[in-house]
Amino acid sequence: MSNLFDLLVAGLATGAIYALVAVGFTLLWQTSQTINFAQGEFVMLPAFLMLAAMHAGAPFWLAIILGILLSMILLGLGFKMLLVDPMMRHGVLPLAIATMALAIGIKEAVKQFFSAEASPFPSIVPTGDIYILGHAVSLQSIGVLVVAIVAVFGLTTLLNRTSLGHQMQAAAQNPTVARIIGVPVERMILLTFLINAFLVALASLLITPIYLAKFSSGEVLGQAAFVAAIVGGFNQVRGAIAGGLLIGVLDNLAAAYVSTQYRAAVPMIFLIVVILFRPQGLLGRAEERTV
Amino acid sequence: MSSFAKPLKIALGLIVIAGLIVIPMNFNRYGLFILSQWAVMTIAAMGLNLTLGYAGQVSLAQGAFVGIGAYASAIMTSHGWPLPAAIVVAVVLAFAVGWVLGYPALRVQHHYLAFVTLAFSTLAFLVFRNESWLTGGIYGISNIPRPHFFGIATNKPLPFYYVCLGSLAIVSVAVWWLIRSPWGRAFMALRENPLRAQSLGIDTRRYTLMAFAIGSALGGVAGALYAPLTQYIDPVPFNLSLSLDLLMMVIVGGAGFYFGPFLGAMIAVLLPEWLRFTEGYYLMLYAIAVMGLLIWSPTGILGILDRYMAARRTKAASALRAVAKSRLETAQ
Numbered sequence: 257m258s259n260l261f262d263l264l265v266a267g268l269a270t271g272a273i274y275a276l277v278a279v280g281f282t283l284l285w286q287t288s289q290t291i292n293f294a295q296g297e298f299v300m301l302p303a304f305l306m307l308a309a310m311h312a313g314a315p316f317w318l319a320i321i322l323g324i325l326l327s328m329i330l331l332g333l334g335f336k337m338l339l340v341d342p343m344m345r346h347g348v349l350p351l352a353i354a355t356m357a358l359a360i361g362i363k364e365a366v367k368q369f370f371s372a373e374a375s376p377f378p379s380i381v382p383t384g385d386i387y388i389l390g391h392a393v394s395l396q397s398i399g400v401l402v403v404a405i406v407a408v409f410g411l412t413t414l415l416n417r418t419s420l421g422h423q424m425q426a427a428a429q430n431p432t433v434a435r436i437i438g439v440p441v442e443r444m445i446l447l448t449f450l451i452n453a454f455l456v457a458l459a460s461l462l463i464t465p466i467y468l469a470k471f472s473s474g475e476v477l478g479q480a481a482f483v484a485a486i487v488g489g490f491n492q493v494r495g496a497i498a499g500g501l502l503i504g505v506l507d508n509l510a511a512a513y514v515s516t517q518y519r520a521a522v523p524m525i526f527l528i529v530v531i532l533f534r535p536q537g538l539l540g541r542a543e544e545r546t547v
Numbered sequence: 548m549s550s551f552a553k554p555l556k557i558a559l560g561l562i563v564i565a566g567l568i569v570i571p572m573n574f575n576r577y578g579l580f581i582l583s584q585w586a587v588m589t590i591a592a593m594g595l596n597l598t599l600g601y602a603g604q605v606s607l608a609q610g611a612f613v614g615i616g617a618y619a620s621a622i623m624t625s626h627g628w629p630l631p632a633a634i635v636v637a638v639v640l641a642f643a644v645g646w647v648l649g650y651p652a653l654r655v656q657h658h659y660l661a662f663v664t665l666a667f668s669t670l671a672f673l674v675f676r677n678e679s680w681l682t683g684g685i686y687g688i689s690n691i692p693r694p695h696f697f698g699i700a701t702n703k704p705l706p707f708y709y710v711c712l713g714s715l716a717i718v719s720v721a722v723w724w725l726i727r728s729p730w731g732r733a734f735m736a737l738r739e740n741p742l743r744a745q746s747l748g749i750d751t752r753r754y755t756l757m758a759f760a761i762g763s764a765l766g767g768v769a770g771a772l773y774a775p776l777t778q779y780i781d782p783v784p785f786n787l788s789l790s791l792d793l794l795m796m797v798i799v800g801g802a803g804f805y806f807g808p809f810l811g812a813m814i815a816v817l818l819p820e821w822l823r824f825t826e827g828y829y830l831m832l833y834a835i836a837v838m839g840l841l842i843w844s845p846t847g848i849l850g851i852l853d854r855y856m857a858a859r860r861t862k863a864a865s866a867l868r869a870v871a872k873s874r875l876e877t878a879q
Contacts, residue, residue, distance in 0.1 A: 291658055293791075342842045348658065349605065350845035353798045354838050356791050361834030368827045479669070479787075486662055517677040524666040528651070531663050535655045 261391050263508045269397035271504020272404030276459040277481035278488065278496035279408065280452035286428040286491055287448040290340055291352045294359035295456070296478020302327040302460035303377055303469045304366050316378055324457040332453030336446060359474070366471040379465035400462045407458055408497055411451070415493060424448065480507070483527045489540025498539055564716075571708055579704035580776070585816045586711035587772045590718050592796040592808035594765025599794070600802035601726060602758030603738030604652050608664035610789030611671035612641045612763040616770025617780050618675060621688045630694035630775060637771035638764045645763025649756035668787045675782035687781030691774050711772055718765060725761070726805065734758055738803070766793075799837055801849030810848050 306323035381399030415421035427444035488499025510522035616637035736744035800811025822829035
């Protein structure tokens with residue numbers, strides 16, 4: 257039985273990955289009203305792109321770079337141009353269904369062209385433990401947490417401190433006004449798709465060494481990211497971060513203190529409660545109702 | 548519509564029904580299984596089409612209701628109850644749970660509702676898997692008996708196919724009647740504009756709950772037939788992906804069109820069989836086909852037909868107008 261401290265560290269580490277995935281999810285929603293049901297598969301795929309590069313003989317660092325680049329081309333540019341752009345005018349629901357089909361497509365493609373078996377994946381962080389306050393904490397957890405925090409910090413700095421970030425926020429909040437004051441809205445939307453692709457590739461790099469590379473691993477992750485994004489606040493980047501960490505910790509605590517069988521139920525019940533009593537999310541702002 | 552269209556439609560309908568009765572007589576065991584599966588999934592999709600297509604409430608939980616119906620039917624028939632009694636219980640149970648699931652829909656809409664129902668779907672799956680005393684847990688329930696009707700055993704695939712087809716027929720008539728009743732009109736008013744519906748005096752609260760409950764009840768019917776069809780159930784077929792599949796069936800066929808679920812279920816159940824020659828690639832091709840279709844026509848296959856008919860009617864109308872205009876001018 258692990259104690260509370262270990263549970264919290266492990267929870268924060270998985271939560272940080274959920275946060276990365278959830279942030280991308282909220283960015284897509286804010287800029288283009290895209291609910292990406294394939295977000296979990298978006299995290300699964302880059303690991304396989306990196307594995308494929310390694311099988312072709314590339315060293316690990318090169319495979320990482322190639323994987324991230326390919327992910328930005330396929331899951332950023334390709335996703336936007338081939339699926340989201342043609343479907344945008346049709347409204348939220350058909351696009352959401354199309355991303356469900358995309359999830360099936362990605363899963364099957366990996367299963368068919370790569371492997372139906374789980375493959376090991378090298379870790380960017382050395383394995384081993386360090387001791388903090390007398391507790392053994394795995395370096396992997398620390399590494400994941402640090403990389404995720406740096407990425408999220410970088411993103412929030414970009415959004416809040418730079419003119420590019422302000423333009424992105426303007427494009428997300430009010431495209432019409434943004435266009436009038438000269439913000440290249442289309443380019444900003446493309447940028448959010450590229451950022452999402454980068455974040456999922458990063459999450460893939462961090463999480464795959466822990467859970468192995470498997471074609472079906474996106475399902476659970478995607479669901480966790482949805483929950484995180486909604487619990488925190490669908491329309492807030494910081495909400496998604498808080499939601500990610502919260503769900504990660506909650507999930508680990510539930511496994512230890514509720515029951516391993518019903519651990520998946522705890523975040524779901526939490527989700528239902530939050531949606532019913534605070535639909536805008538814990539940190540979100542309410543969206544106006546349109547009649 | 549021109550005057551001969553209606554008899555033509557009726558004739559076409561009768562031919563299809565006769566075909567569904569006669570042609571499968573020569574099918575092998577597997578073909579009959581697939582066709583029975585189509586009938587069962589069509590019932591579930593019709594339920595979701597009521598909730599989503601007619602009442603406009605997004606639900607990602609229809610698969611869970613199929614599961615509830617399947618477990619109710621499996622548990623009862625294994626204990627010696629007749630299937631019709633099990634179907635009644637499955638319907639009542641799914642209706643009640645669906646009614647409760649409708650409450651969140653009174654508070655939240657669209658994507659939020661989608662996520663509430665998605666969470667419900669996960670919870671139902673966990674209950675199926677973990678409550679072994681009732682559901683057999685991961686080992687599931689096997690040797691689910693098929694019913695006897697008037698002394699006729701339906702153990703063989705062909706008689707049971709007729710059970711499924713007959714149930715589909717009954718449900719189809721009931722839904723046809725429902726969507727033409729004031730209820731159906733109220734559902735559609737709810738879909739088009741909830742606030743306007745309310746201002747017209749429609750009790751939106753009651754109809755929202757009803758849309759969920761009736762749609763879910765049909766999911767229960769489908770599940771109650773699914774259990775004796777496969778004769779073995781475990782939690783896996785009723786996970787979230789069944790809900791997503793059913794949603795895709797409704798949208799691909801054409802949400803809000805009466806025949807949408809028939810087509811959508813046909814594509815989802817039969818297309819993989821036709822694409823079997825492509826071996827492992829069929830789901831990939833299916834996914835690409837769905838995306839392509841939605842880009843081309845977000846209202847599904849029947850949406851294409853609908854637009855074509857509308858265009859023809861406009862054309863015919865403007866042709867008539869042109870003729871009338873020229874006649875008027877010559878008369879002057």
